Amino acid sequence: MTESRQHPTLATVARAAGVAVSTASLVFAGKGPVSAATKQKVLDAATELGFHGPDPRARSLRNGRSGVVGVVVQTSVISAFRDPVNVGMVDGAAEVLGEAGAGVLLLTDAPHARRVFEDAPMDAAVLTGCSPWATELLGSLRRRRVPTVLVGSRPRRGSPAVDVDNPAASRELAQHLYRLGHRRAATVTLALDTDDAPAVDADRLAAATADTAAERLQAFWDVFPNGRALAATDSTVEEGERIGRMLLDVPEPPTAVVAQSDLLAVGVLRAADALGLAVPDRLSVTGFDGIDTSALDPRPLTTMRQPMQQKGRDAASAVLRMLDGARPRSVLLDCEFVPGATAAPADCAAQHH
Amino acid sequence: MTESRQHPTLATVARAAGVAVSTASLVFAGKGPVSAATKQKVLDAATELGFHGPDPRARSLRNGRSGVVGVVVQTSVISAFRDPVNVGMVDGAAEVLGEAGAGVLLLTDAPHARRVFEDAPMDAAVLTGCSPWATELLGSLRRRRVPTVLVGSRPRRGSPAVDVDNPAASRELAQHLYRLGHRRAATVTLALDTDDAPAVDADRLAAATADTAAERLQAFWDVFPNGRALAATDSTVEEGERIGRMLLDVPEPPTAVVAQSDLLAVGVLRAADALGLAVPDRLSVTGFDGIDTSALDPRPLTTMRQPMQQKGRDAASAVLRMLDGARPRSVLLDCEFVPGATAAPADCAAQHH
DNA sequence: CTGTTAGCGCATTCAA
DNA sequence: TTGAATGCGCTAACAG
Numbered sequence: 229m230t231e232s233r234q235h236p237t238l239a240t241v242a243r244a245a246g247v248a249v250s251t252a253s254l255v256f257a258g259k260g261p262v263s264a265a266t267k268q269k270v271l272d273a274a275t276e277l278g279f280h281g282p283d284p285r286a287r288s289l290r291n292g293r294s295g296v297v298g299v300v301v302q303t304s305v306i307s308a309f310r311d312p313v314n315v316g317m318v319d320g321a322a323e324v325l326g327e328a329g330a331g332v333l334l335l336t337d338a339p340h341a342r343r344v345f346e347d348a349p350m351d352a353a354v355l356t357g358c359s360p361w362a363t364e365l366l367g368s369l370r371r372r373r374v375p376t377v378l379v380g381s382r383p384r385r386g387s388p389a390v391d392v393d394n395p396a397a398s399r400e401l402a403q404h405l406y407r408l409g410h411r412r413a414a415t416v417t418l419a420l421d422t423d424d425a426p427a428v429d430a431d432r433l434a435a436a437t438a439d440t441a442a443e444r445l446q447a448f449w450d451v452f453p454n455g456r457a458l459a460a461t462d463s464t465v466e467e468g469e470r471i472g473r474m475l476l477d478v479p480e481p482p483t484a485v486v487a488q489s490d491l492l493a494v495g496v497l498r499a500a501d502a503l504g505l506a507v508p509d510r511l512s513v514t515g516f517d518g519i520d521t522s523a524l525d526p527r528p529l530t531t532m533r534q535p536m537q538q539k540g541r542d543a544a545s546a547v548l549r550m551l552d553g554a555r556p557r558s559v560l561l562d563c564e565f566v567p568g569a570t571a572a573p574a575d576c577a578a579q580h581h
Numbered sequence: 582m583t584e585s586r587q588h589p590t591l592a593t594v595a596r597a598a599g600v601a602v603s604t605a606s607l608v609f610a611g612k613g614p615v616s617a618a619t620k621q622k623v624l625d626a627a628t629e630l631g632f633h634g635p636d637p638r639a640r641s642l643r644n645g646r647s648g649v650v651g652v653v654v655q656t657s658v659i660s661a662f663r664d665p666v667n668v669g670m671v672d673g674a675a676e677v678l679g680e681a682g683a684g685v686l687l688l689t690d691a692p693h694a695r696r697v698f699e700d701a702p703m704d705a706a707v708l709t710g711c712s713p714w715a716t717e718l719l720g721s722l723r724r725r726r727v728p729t730v731l732v733g734s735r736p737r738r739g740s741p742a743v744d745v746d747n748p749a750a751s752r753e754l755a756q757h758l759y760r761l762g763h764r765r766a767a768t769v770t771l772a773l774d775t776d777d778a779p780a781v782d783a784d785r786l787a788a789a790t791a792d793t794a795a796e797r798l799q800a801f802w803d804v805f806p807n808g809r810a811l812a813a814t815d816s817t818v819e820e821g822e823r824i825g826r827m828l829l830d831v832p833e834p835p836t837a838v839v840a841q842s843d844l845l846a847v848g849v850l851r852a853a854d855a856l857g858l859a860v861p862d863r864l865s866v867t868g869f870d871g872i873d874t875s876a877l878d879p880r881p882l883t884t885m886r887q888p889m890q891q892k893g894r895d896a897a898s899a900v901l902r903m904l905d906g907a908r909p910r911s912v913l914l915d916c917e918f919v920p921g922a923t924a925a926p927a928d929c930a931a932q933h934h
Numbered sequence: 935c936t937g938t939t940a941g942c943g944c945a946t947t948c949a950a
Numbered sequence: 951t952t953g954a955a956t957g958c959g960c961t962a963a964c965a966g
Binding site: 287 | 649652890
């Protein structure tokens with residue numbers, strides 16, 4: 229019984245099989261023309277030595293590719309994944325990347341994980357969201373010459389972006405309310421910047437760092453120029469309820485609230501319930517995303533369904549094409565209006581006046 | 582204006598700075614004793630050439646470490662992350678690994694991603710759940726000599742496991758019901774195996790591949806030897822409702838249902854609502870996990886809170902210790918009983934008899 | 935404190 | 951078809 233060697237390598241195996249390393253390499257790559265007999269010899273030797281394929285680390289140095297794509301989400305994994313939109317996106321990306329044989333390196337923009345971000349081996353990256361850090365991270369990626377695709381923001385510095393058509397979708401939602409007769413509408417935006425204060429005016433919008441929130445708000449104001457806007461700090465039910473109360477617990481509440489996400493909208497529904505405002509009779513509420521909220525609230529939300537997984541898939545495809553040397557164009561996906569049951573004609577509300 | 586070079590390397594930088602490569606290496610590693618002047622020269626040259634740190638791929642070959650830890654979840658990312666328990670676990674792991682400078686490679690047991698699983702560079706792995714594939718994946722990891730920590734299953738083949746004390750926690754829950762006077766109890770288990778059929782008997786339990794489900798069921802039967810058990814296929818509200826109906830829509834329904842997860846328990850609550858069985862007056866329901874279900878159901882669940890993030894953190898710490906050559910012991914975490922409001926004395930139920 | 939040297943394990947030339 | 955030789959970019963000895 230031979231003593232177990234340090235660590236079997238291709239060279240070890242080749243020597244044991246009595247062939248050249250290049251031959252053994254071909255066998256494991258399944259590429260070149262190798263005679264069946266030689267192949268078998270190599271395979272046998274490998275089994276004998278307990279060698280199960282070439283070392284990924286050595287391959288990546290040699291090939292200049294590690295087969296890993298970084299997917300960067302905002303803040304901690306737990307808060308990012310509380311939102312089904314992010315989960316869907318990562319899933320879509322993982323699916324396409326997995327089929328292409330690429331791994332998903334889960335990265336966050338958390339400061340304490342910067343070391344990982346800087347040092348991690350990755351051939352390309354998908355950068356999601358538009359946190360204040362995003363710009364800095366993108367800069368770092370560019371310096372390292374890591375091809376990057378953005379998700380949920382505008383294209384920047386040569387990096388293509390995959391996103392939904394926020395202006396069109398948001399306008400459609402606002403116009404839907406307008407056509408229903410609503411004239412006093414308010415909106416709850418996603419985080420616009422790092423500021424915790426809810427009040428949003430034109431100046432703050434102009435300075436906003438979050439493209440998605442800004443675009444959706446702009447579209448809302450296009451339709452309701454005087455509509456009140458308050459910014460949430462997170463896309464959660466709790467935030468929606470908190471901001472919803474601020475919006476609704478006033479002498480003359482709006483007859484419609486446009487929430488920039490479904491989770492926020494559910495929160496607004498709760499605020500309305502707490503204040504005794506019947507939805508949709510006295511208040512219309514719209515969301516954004518099209519996630520399954522049946523577990524959160526029985527009322528089907530009037531919302532725009534966005535193709536979350538498709539965003540991830542398209543981002544992954546784009547990243548893969550960039551690795552092939554192409555310069556893919558940005559992608560703008562369409563959303564689909566979901567009628568739901570939380571928006572109704574404003575007349576009802578007016579009657580209560 | 583000089584033309585941009587192919588790709589700046591440490592050697593390039595060192596030459597430009599007029600120092601030895603090893604010196605430049607030390608500068609970027611921030612380790613050795615380098616004079617401030619030399620250091621500056623190197624940094625300047627690097628900036629000049631657009632060199633921003635050593636290539637991770639080359640480092641990993643040289644160091645034999647890629648700084649990446651694989652975290653394997655069951656099935657697709659999307660279905661795994663629909664369950665807050667998994668999200669919490671991954672978050673805990675990401676936190677500890679991130680602080681240690683290690684990246685998280687998100688892996689699944691999906692067959693189409695096997696190539697990634699086999700080829701991905703990783704120094705160690707955290708293997709969660711106990712899908713039928715888990716055993717095979719563990720075998721593959723062992724052959725590659727990738728130190729692995731299991732989460733949510735028993736220790737196997739030399740790999741330590743991090744888990745909660747399912748027998749103790751489940752017994753406590755069952756005994757709580759027993760002491761409340763319940764004698765006719767039933768249970769909804771997590772997936773026990775790949776079989777879709779709900780009915781579970783002792784034989785099926787004996788053949789179960791999912792340790793968690795099996796342990797919790799065993800503990801239930803220890804207290805309620807004749808209690809009916811039906812297996813869910815997933816830990817979701819929908820499954821809980823489906824199985825809940827099977828359990829409750831019978832002539833003599835049980836007075837208590839032990840669900841093996843909170844999501845399943847919420848489903849059971851819905852089934853009870855649909856059948857007009859008041860909880861907790863005529864039916865007691867318990868869950869497991871201690872996730873926040875307030876968004877799903879107003880009634881605070883009687884359940885066991887398990888430290889989800891701690892599981893991830895402990896698994897990550899164990900993996901890190903294994904990378905240091907240690908052989909960490911398995912960890913069994915305690916759960917905490919949460920009284921909630923969905924379990925009450927059986928008397929009430931009996932009175933309706 | 936700094937320079938020289940020798941591989942890490944592999945994929946790919948180029949010859950035979 | 952197969953074999954020998956080269957270097958991917960870096961770090962860690964060691965010697966100055």
